[in-house]
Amino acid sequence: MREVRNKWVFKKVKVDVFRVVRRVEELMRELNDDMSVAGEQEVCSEGGGRWLRPEVGWVKLNVDAGVKEGWGLGIGAVCRDSEGAMLWGMTEHRCATLEPSMAEAEAILVYMNKARRRGCSRIVVESDCKVLIDALQLKTKGRSDFYLLLDDIYSICNDFEIVL
Known part of the structure; x- marks a missing residue:
């Protein structure tokens, strides 16, 4: 692809x-x-x-985002069960300009919300954005827009048994 x-x-x-x-x-x-x-x-x-694969009873949510100047950003996710079977997948185009780490954070937030609405409670989240995953694992705080998005992700994490 x-x-x-x-x-x-x-x-x-x-x-x-x-x-x-x-x-x-x-x-x-x-x-x-x-x-x-x-x-x-x-x-x-x-x-x-x-x-x-995630452990039995868990799902894995793989998220990704892509940013292109003048086009906007694309976000997507695939959710799989412990057998590796795809439960659902989604992509979206947004007419927004974000830094790549912000786009990845937006993708995690959007698709964790969708996973919650689909009844997922035990979830492993994967992203290829090391800066974002490190910040989430360390529960980093700050005042920039990036950290405001992280705060939203921390908030939704309360609805899950989660591993990042």
């Missing part, structure tokens, strides 16, 4: 949305097949990284 995004961002070449959806469906089938064969806690992801 990265190649489709890069074609659009760097070459302004649009790809048929149905082709993208079909590719995502193929990737999901492959992932589910890999996970049923693996039978282990650790499963390899497409990018060569490692994805760890």
Whole structure:
């Protein structure tokens, strides 16, 4: 999917949305097949990284955000159960300008709210934004907009048994 995004961002070449959806469906089938064969806690992801299943009874919420000047930001999340099966996934485009760490924080806040509304209570949250995850784990406080978003995330964390 990265190649489709890069074609659009760097070459302004649009790809048929149905082709993208079909590719995502193929990737999901492959992932589910890999996970049923693996039978282990650790499963390899497409990018060569490692994805760890949450413990039984927990869900894992993987969030991401992307920012492009003049376009806005895109946020998305995938929620999976302890078997690695996708429970739900969502993406949104927002006409806003945020720093990348702020966009990631916004994504965590938005999708934790959605997870709560879907009845999730035991949740593991993953993001590729180390600055954000470190700040959340240390419960860092401050007065900038970034820290105000963190305060909102801390507040919603009270509704979950959570691991960041």
